[in-house]
Amino acid sequence: xxxxDPIPEDDLARHSRKMAKKKAARDRMMESRxxxxxxVIVHTGPxxxxxxxxxxxxxxxxxxxxPCAVVQFIKGAWDTGERRLLTTHFAGLCQFHAxxxxxxxxxxxxxxxxxxxxxxxxxxxxxxxxxxxxMVLLDEINIAFRYGYLDVAEVLAFLEAxxxxxxxVVLTGRGAPEALVAAADLVTEMTQIRHPFRAxxxxxxxxxx
Amino acid sequence: xxxxDPIPEDDLARHSRKMAKKKAARDRMMESRxxxxxxVIVHTGPxxxxxxxxxxxxxxxxxxxxPCAVVQFIKGAWDTGERRLLTTHFAGLCQFHAxxxxxxxxxxxxxxxxxxxxxxxxxxxxxxxxxxxxMVLLDEINIAFRYGYLDVAEVLAFLEAxxxxxxxVVLTGRGAPEALVAAADLVTEMTQIRHPFRAxxxxxxxxxx
Numbered sequence: 001x002x003x004x005d006p007i008p009e010d011d012l013a014r015h016s017r018k019m020a021k022k023k024a025a026r027d028r029m030m031e032s033r034x035x036x037x038x039x040v041i042v043h044t045g046p047x048x049x050x051x052x053x054x055x056x057x058x059x060x061x062x063x064x065x066x067p068c069a070v071v072q073f074i075k076g077a078w079d080t081g082e083r084r085l086l087t088t089h090f091a092g093l094c095q096f097h098a099x100x101x102x103x104x105x106x107x108x109x110x111x112x113x114x115x116x117x118x119x120x121x122x123x124x125x126x127x128x129x130x131x132x133x134x135m136v137l138l139d140e141i142n143i144a145f146r147y148g149y150l151d152v153a154e155v156l157a158f159l160e161a162x163x164x165x166x167x168x169v170v171l172t173g174r175g176a177p178e179a180l181v182a183a184a185d186l187v188t189e190m191t192q193i194r195h196p197f198r199a200x201x202x203x204x205x206x207x208x209x
Numbered sequence: 210x211x212x213x214d215p216i217p218e219d220d221l222a223r224h225s226r227k228m229a230k231k232k233a234a235r236d237r238m239m240e241s242r243x244x245x246x247x248x249v250i251v252h253t254g255p256x257x258x259x260x261x262x263x264x265x266x267x268x269x270x271x272x273x274x275x276p277c278a279v280v281q282f283i284k285g286a287w288d289t290g291e292r293r294l295l296t297t298h299f300a301g302l303c304q305f306h307a308x309x310x311x312x313x314x315x316x317x318x319x320x321x322x323x324x325x326x327x328x329x330x331x332x333x334x335x336x337x338x339x340x341x342x343x344m345v346l347l348d349e350i351n352i353a354f355r356y357g358y359l360d361v362a363e364v365l366a367f368l369e370a371x372x373x374x375x376x377x378v379v380l381t382g383r384g385a386p387e388a389l390v391a392a393a394d395l396v397t398e399m400t401q402i403r404h405p406f407r408a409x410x411x412x413x414x415x416x417x418x
Contacts, residue, residue: 015319022314033411041416043258047397052265053258059268060261061415063290081272089298105231110224135415168416185410187403188256193396202242206270206344207250207377
């Protein structure tokens with residue numbers, strides 16, 4: 001059936017009864033969800049959408065006047081759209097710290113990469129400790145774990161001990177360590193079904209940066 | 210090895226050589242990606258991040274001064290953060306049309322749902338046809354396909370025939386139809402690994418809306 005066919009009356013009544021039942025079940029389920037909590041949120045996997053949905057949540061925080069912060073562990077001086085928008089429009093609500101210096105094959109200097117990751121994590125700790133800040137996005141931090149530049153056990157111990165109860169911390173990047181996935185409240189894996197890079201299309205403004 | 214151990218010099222040199230090689234390979238790969246194209250982008254799957262990464266891309270467009278538009282097929286009068294931010298700060302760059310009236314179990318009226326989906330799609334067609342608009346986000350349109358309120362073949366035929374070559378169209382929602390997945394340029398499936406709803410946590414501002 002397409003949307004242009006007329007719908008028989010008894011179908012409409014059946015639909016209405018079915019949806020009333022569904023709504024009742026859903027309302028009961030929603031009533032059981034009463035808790036509020038600062039979440040540890042992980043976006044991982046090879047697909048697109050890990051950082052962009054992190055920025056989507058940062059934008060939601062800004063809309064709700066919730067102070068928030070971004071620490072970028074890989075992208076450094078890149079003039080991304082998210083950086084431009086946050087620093088030019090919302091600097092009062094959202095701190096933006098680009099601590100990375102690019103991918104490790106760009107710097108080609110392991111000591112510098114490690115120092116950048118450590119400096120990023122130091123900044124992140126200060127931001128997370130501040131209870132006024134309601135969400136901290138640690139963009140591409142999983143890459144720093146993957147290269148061994150940051151110790152996931154140390155990061156998890158810090159979150160457990162010092163994250164204020166209502167602060168959300170979002171960690172993005174492919175290859176999230178198992179210990180992080182096990183400890184997080186919300187984990188999404190972005191699975192790549194098709195990507196235009198394979199068809200020779202380059203990274204484009206609006207889509208990738 | 211953690212980030213605090215000193216790194217032997219030969220390890221550093223080896224790292225540097227390896228990364229120089231990796232960079233050369235990567236540069237060659239990037240040079241082969243020269244195309245630009247308005248993409249059909251699909252975010253589907255049961256995990257979180259489908260709409261929020263759509264809004265992240267809309268924010269990137271705004272940052273690059275690319276006119277864009279959002280049509281919401283399900284969420285209607287809900288005061289979401291994304292709606293508030295776009296309508297109060299960026300109405301000049303991004304049109305926002307909430308055409309839905311809520312989930313089908315909320316309206317409990319199939320005719321009204323179908324009329325809302327058809328009106329949303331009519332609005333979407335006008336927006337997509339306008340070559341000045343560089344990205345159109347069709348938020349939760351996959352839900353309308355799933356309930357049979359919109360015909361995916363009709364939508365795909367329209368995109369094929371009338372979408373300007375440089376316009377990006379983003380379609381979100383779980384259960385994307387197979388024909389849409391097959392036709393799209395970029396498809397990500399958000400896989401749910403863990404969700405706090407299961408632990409009794411309710412939808413929270415900044416995170417879900």
